[in-house]
Amino acid sequence: MKKEVRAMENRLIHVTLIIIFIISILILFMLLQSYKIEKRKKLAEEQLEESQKKYQLLVESSTEGFILVVDGQQSFCNQKLREILDTQDDCKELDINQLFFLDDDEEPLNIQELMGENESISQIELKMRRADxxxxxxxxxxxxxxxxxxxxMILITKDxxxxxxxxRGKTEKKKEQLFVELQSSLLILNQPVKNFIKPVISCPGETTISAAAAHMRQNSSNALLVEGESAGTYKGIVTDKDFRVKVIEVKSDYATPLEHxxxxxxxxxSERSLIFEAMLxxxxxxxxxxxxxxxxxxIVGMLNDDQIFQIQSNTYGNIIQEIxxxxTIDEIKNIREKMPQVMNTLLENGANARNINxxxxxxxxxxxxxxxxFALRDLGPAPAHFAFMALGSEGREEETLLTDQDNILIYEDVAEIDKKRVETYFLKLGEYxxxxxxDCGYHYCKGEVMAKNPKWNQPLNQWKKYFRKWIMLPEPQALLQVNIFFDFRTVYSSQKAKYQQRDPFFYEMRNHIYQLTxxxxxxxxxxxxxxxxxxSPIGFMG
Incomplete structure (x- = not known):
C-alpha cells in the first residue's frame, strides 16, 4: 500500500514538474516576445522621430514657404515662410484668412471658401500680405x-x-519698343512729299521712242514727262509699262514719236501733301x-511707288527685319547708311529724344x-559659351549716330589645357x-575699350578680378574704369536663343559686384x- 502511495506521489511530482517546466517555457516565450515587441516599438519610434526630423529639416530647407493647419489652427510654418513674410513671429499667431488677396483687393480671401468643393488648389497666383x-x-x-x-491642410507658398x-519690365519694354516703331513710322509717313521727290525727266513730244528709251536709261528713270508747247508745261507721261504694252507687245516702230x-x-x-496722302x-x-x-x-518733281516702298522700309520694324x-557685311553697311535720313526726319517732326536713343x-x-x-559662320562654332556686352552710352541704351564702340567679350572659364586655344578663338571673334x-559706321573706341583688345576679351574669372581690384582699391583710374564698365549690358549671349539683356554671365557679374560693394x-x-x-555743362544762360 505504501509503495503504491509513494509511486503515486512520484507521478504527481513528475507531472507537477512537467507542468512547471511548460509554464516556465510559456512565460519565457511570452517575455521574449514582449521584449521583441518592445524593441520593435522602440525602433519604430526612433525611426518615426528620425523621419520627423528629416521631414522637418527638409521643410525648413525648402525654397518654398509651408504652413500646416490642423483643426483650423496653424500648428507649424517653416523659416522660409517667415522670410517671405519678413517676420519671426510664432506661426500660431498667423491668420491664414487675413494673408491672401486677389490682386490689390482690400478684402482678404477665405481659404476654405476659395477651395470650395475642390480637393486641392494647385499653384494659383495671389497676393500675400507681409508683416509690414x-x-x-x-x-x-x-x-x-x-x-x-x-x-x-498644407499651404505651400512661393514668392x-x-x-x-x-x-512687367519686359511688357513695358515691348510697349516702349512698339511705341518707338509706331512713332517712327507715323512721323515718316507724315512728311511732305517735297522732301522725297526726284527731278523731272522730260522729252519733247516728237522725240522717237528709241531716243526716249535711251534718255530714260541714261537718267536711271522708269518714267518721263512729255513736254508741252510752253516751257515748264507737260502734256503727258510715258512709263516703262507703256514701252512694254504699247511698243514691245504690239511691235511698234521705234521711230514713232513719243507722244503717240x-x-x-x-x-x-501738291508738294505740301503728305506721304501717306500720296500713297492713298x-x-x-x-x-x-x-x-x-x-x-x-x-510740276517740280516726280514720285513713284518704289520710292514710297523705300520710305516705308525706313521705319523701325523694317530696318530691324532687313538686318x-x-x-553680308556690305548689306549691313547699306542699311546703316539709312539712319541719318531717318533720324533727321524724326528730329524735324519733334520725336521724343529717348525714343530716338x-x-x-x-x-x-x-x-x-x-x-x-557672321563671325561664328566664318570662324566656326565657339569653343565655349560667351557673351558680347556693350558699355557706356550703348550699355545705357542712350546711343546716338556719333556713338563709338564700347564693348567687351566674356567667355566661360576652361581647363588649363584649352586656355590658349579658346583665348585665340575669342580674340579673333572680337577682332572680326x-x-x-x-566698317558699318560704328567707329573704333579711341580708348581701345573694345572686344578686339586682349585686355577686354577675357574669361569670367578674370573679369571678376578686374572688378574686385577696381572696387577694393578705388583709385582715380579705377573709378574711371568703373564709370565705363558698370553700364555693361548683354547684346549677344551664346546661351540665349535671342539677343537679350539677361544671360548667365550678366547675372554672375551683377551678383559679384553686389557682393564686393x-x-x-x-x-x-x-x-x-x-x-x-x-x-554739368550748364552756364548762366542755361
Missing amino acids: GKLIDILLSVSPIEFQNQQG ITHQKRAE IMSSPVIAL FMQDNEIKHLAVKNETDQ KLAS LFLTRVSDSVSGKLID VCDALN QEKPDFFVFMAKNALLYR
Missing part, C-alpha cells in the same frame, strides 16, 4: 490632410515677386508714278548680333566683330566724390 503690410506676388498650393485623426517684376504712246493728262499732287492717291487712281506741283501749279535677313540702340544691337552670327562694326560699402563714398569732380 506690403503685398507681394506668390504662387499658392493647398492640399487637405488628416493628421492625428484631425482634418487639416514670385521678382519674376512678376521682370515680366503717252498717257494724258499728267496726274499731279496712287492707290485710288491705280497709278505708279505721280507728278508733284508747287503752289503755282508748276536680320542680311547675309532706343531706336538707334536697337538697330546697333541688331547689327552687332548679326555680325557675331569690332572691325566689321567700324557689400564687403566695401565706403566704395560708394569714393564714387560720389568722383562724381562731384564733373560739372
